[in-house]
Amino acid sequence: MATLRNYAARIGLGLCLIAAPALAQSADSSSAETLADRLGQAIDAGDANAAFRLAEMYRSGEKQVPRDLAKAVSLYKTAARLGNHPMAMNALGIHYEQGWGVKTSQGLALLWYRKAARAGSAMAMANLGKIHARGDGVLQDYRTAVAELKKAAGDWVTVRVPASRLGITRDSPFRFSAASIVSAKNDPEIDWGYSRRAEWDGVTLRKFVFDTQFDSVKPADITVVDIRSDGDDLLLDIAVFGGAKREGVIHFIWFFDTDGRESGVEEFRLKDAPPLEPVRMPHADSALQIVLRPGPAAPLPVFLLSEGKPKQLADGRFFKGDNVAAQYDLGIVFARGKRNPRDVGGSIKQNLRLATDWFFRAAEKRPNNPDYANGHAGAQNNIGVLYSKGNMYRREDRRSDSKQFEPKPYRQAALWFRRAAAQDYWEAYSNLGFLYEQGMLLLDANGRKVSSLYSEALGLYMRAADPGGLVRLKGEKGVAKLGQNVPGLTVAQYNLGSLFDPDERIAEGLSASAERELRQNKNRTRAEFWYSQAAAKGHAKAQVALAKRMLGRAKLGAVDRVAALKWLFLASDKSEGEAYKLLDEQESQSVKITKAARVAADLFLPNPEAGEEAVGAHQKLERLAALAARGDMEAAHELARVFHLGTAPAMQDYTRAFRLYNLAAAEGHPAAQFHLGMLYSTGNGIPYRAKRGIGGFSNLKRAYNVEAAGWYEKAANNGYGEAAFYLGNLYAAGSNDLRQDYKRALNWYQKADALGNIDALNNLGYLHDEGLGTRRDRAKAREFYTRAAKAGHAGAQMNLSAYYFEGLGGVRKDLAMALDWAKKADDQGEPGAAEKVTAITKIMQRKK
Structure with missing residues (x-):
């Protein structure tokens, strides 16, 4: 029978990219040259906005400037370097993800999205959410996706603080939660999130807590509390639903319990507010207070709270999100509920009340937003x-x-x-x-x-x-x-x-x-x-x-x-x-x-729903299918990539990708064998039963790492270096169905190195650094880090910087070299590199 068109089955079909509105007018070539010259002079004077505007001109080919994506990328990087420009960094993420003007790199795309998000780009935050929801280049994790999307969809407050100031150390558990005080009068109205246990394992820390009962009417209702490490610092984010007008001062409080005993602070003295007695609040040994005042967002005062007088720390920041696409995507996630792959664990439970809130928010009219002047049509539907x-x-x-x-x-x-x-x-x-x-x-x-x-x-x-x-x-x-x-x-x-x-x-x-x-x-x-x-x-x-x-x-x-x-x-x-x-x-x-x-x-190709504009692209797919039908496995693999990535005009379809990869892999195509292994390792598009080889495809996903390892090994033995690297990662990480084995990981990393894979060099350095699968040998680790760093691997550049900073692996302590390698990593957007550059520079200045 006829069916009602339900809410969309997946999220994140497009990336958020905005063009400078001033570039929409036509111009003759002379005025275009004049404008480009004027912008060039402004760039020479250090104007990041000018670099971004000129990059947009080269990206779109506006004002009769020749379209040049490589030049656009270079100018986006200039804007990022000159002014930490969030829109430029988000654009860089998109260009690396799509391979526009640069070689496709999901890793660099993630790095630029993260830098842009830290600088306040709601579009970049939404793009991070989409990537985690799709599992592109990262483990598919809907919980992480929702954490990022909630920041982009509402508003968020962020602060960086040294972990030591909060009494948090590596390898020691602690609990955290957060609250917002909407009024600072005698009877403050308080909203808080649930507390959660966390433990910093010495490498990275990322934990978040959702408040599933937020109220869209209030001006500062917490939707997610997010804590993660960056070097020796903690990055603390609080997302709120937003939308309501802020008329009074709002105090955001982070609570930290580091000893697990009931002997914490009995009363927190807030800055410019009555004392806060945590009678109904979580037990804590210390807390942070972030003060948000009405009006234009400015640097936010941050105070360390304990039993004594509040102590001011570095400022925090408030960012306005209100990203309509993120609001819509959140509605989709909560309307359907999403389960993570088994190896990731966790899920987002179906919650129609939350879905409704986000759909209503996205459906609102926005006269000042040309894309959503009448509201998000999908949300209204x-x-x-x-x-x-x-x-x-x-x-x-x-x-x-x-x-x-x-x-x-x-x-x-x-x-x-x-x-x-x-x-x-x-x-x-x-x-x-x-x-x-x-x-x-x-x-x-x-x-x-x-x-x-x-x-x-x-x-x-x-x-x-x-x-x-x-x-x-x-x-x-x-x-x-x-x-x-x-x-x-x-x-x-x-x-x-x-x-x-x-x-x-x-x-x-x-x-x-x-x-x-x-x-x-x-x-x-x-x-x-x-x-x-x-x-x-x-x-x-x-x-x-x-x-x-x-x-x-x-x-x-x-x-x-x-x-x-x-x-x-x-x-x-x-x-x-x-x-x-x-x-x-x-x-x-x-x-x-x-x-x-x-x-x-x-080899079936679904016809496009769209009209004339999709015909040319669809004809290209038809040619690939015809070649594959005649036994051309390169064409079959290329067609599989189209469905795997959801390249227009095809919709993303892991099932079709799996079938086509399997067709080519069975004939010995190395890249198809590798990508088939990727689908097995993520659990996307895998048959849940093997009856006559047709099976069905279950929505309950799990990783099939044994099968993935088998296909990676075939691809690696056929000379595909990335497959050897991924196989090494499988053995290094271990899983429920594949035993952790550092020696085998080492062997496959060596195989990947022999096949020219740079990522494997960095991992070989790490195994020798830590003595995993081999005896500890920091001199050898330094050799691997150096080779990878010289080849442009940002992570290896950071590791090599650490070696020169500490004087490890047979080299003398050399701050200049440490700074040089940290700068190279920072140029590629490596997380923590900018902070490392600042820290080393300060040490060198003090020594002078």
Whole structure:
């Protein structure tokens, strides 16, 4: 039957990049040269904004400046160097992630995003969240993603403090929590997060606590408390929902319990505020107070609290987030709930109340934001979905336990669908059509009763299924005869197939006339046409419906049987249960046809929903599929990468990537073997059962490190250096199903080094540094660090800086060399490098 278009299945489909608004005007070449010269002079004078503006000109090709992405990257780096420019650093992250003007590097992308986020870029913070949610270059971790997204979506306060000032030392456990005091009067209103135990293992520390009961009405309700290490310092972030106007002073308090005993401070004396008695607050030995005053954000005073007088520390900072895309993404995560891979652990539980809060926040009109002047259409649509499914509480009661649902939910749903449809949001048209088809909505936008539910549903489905009017122009028979793709919303096309399908039941409770009209318009030919359009775009239920119709024909030739089984294979890959049953009946009839259908399914290319702009890119994919069908495994691997990365026009589809990698890997393609190992190690797209090799694909992910190791080893033995490095990492880390083995890790790092992998050099240095898998040999470690550092490895540059700073590995203590290598690491955005440069510089100045 027809389906309601649910909230999106995944998040982070695009990265946040903003262009300078002043660059939108056209200009002749002479004025472009004049502007470029003027900006160049400003750059020479140290103007970071000028460097950013000129970089944007080269990135976009505006003002008749020739488009030059490499030059844009260089200028972004200049802006970052001159002024720690957050927008420039976020742009660098995107360029490294996408490979625009530079070699693709997920590691450098992460480094620049982190630097930009620390400088206050909500877009960079949102991009970090997206990366952690997708698991691109990092372990997929929805909890970390939510922590970053909450900062970007609301507002956040950040402070850096030496761990020693708080009594926190490595390898010693402690507990932390945070609170906000909205009013500093006699009866302050306090909001606090839950406390959490943490232990700094001597390498890195990252812990956060979510407050699952935040209230969007208050001006400083805490949503996440985040603590992480950076060298000997701790970086402390508090995210708040934001949105409400700040009229008074807000005090943010961090609490730290370092001894675990009940002998902590009985009363904290706040700066410029009454004493705080932690009667209902967590036990603590020390605390930090951060003072946020109304008005434009300025450096925030930070005070160390104990039993004595507050002591002022370095200033903190307040950043305004309000990133609409992050708000929407948070709504998606909470609406569905997300489970991390088993090796990561943890999950984000489904919480429709929180989802609703973030969707409402994203749906708000923002007249000063050209992208969201009328609100986020997707969020408006999803609010309608929550109403229509009966999951929407009265807004004022969402945090109570009364669960009083909104009255007349379908009328409310229609209101929000219409708001999204006013922005030409296709899903909203389809969802309105569904309400009419099912008899859930009987009135039009003006409150008048509609004359025909069928006509209303048909018209709305067609607006989403055929927005370009191809079917209106040529007719369904004309389009079918030419075998054309109808650009449009896939689920709307499926709903049209269901609307016309005589075998689909009609909703109960309709009036006799409405039911009669729906029944009279059933048409098998029209149903098959629209099912075929949706199936060709990858809709699993449409693929099953189409296969059933094909298999039900009186005479079915080999070509049509291959096509029918192809649809069933594709649907089974998406765990469509009915497809399994039909395959059980059909597969045994012909091994040859089954094998041909499996290959056809592996090489299947879904048609794009978009129109003309996607045709050229889709034709390139068609050429790759044709080459792969003729046995070109490089083409199969390239096609797999498209689905793995979600490169336009393809949507990210780990299942399709897995199938194509497997096809090429079985033929000995080294890169395909490596990337197949990556999918196994992350648990993305892996079959949960191996029946006849087709299986299904489970949403419950886990890492398959034994299988990953097997494919990495094959790739490494075929000369793929990165695979040897990753295999070394698997053995160095160990897991539930692969025993930790530093000797084997050492061997594979050596193999990777022989194959030219720079990352392996740094890890070889670390193993010799720590004596893991070999005897401790810091002289040898220094040799590896030096080779990697000279080759441009930022982490190795930091390690080599530490060796010269301490005088380790057979070298004398040399602050100048330590500073030089730290600067090189800082130029690449290595975390902690900037602080290391500052610290060494201060030591050298004191010695002078």
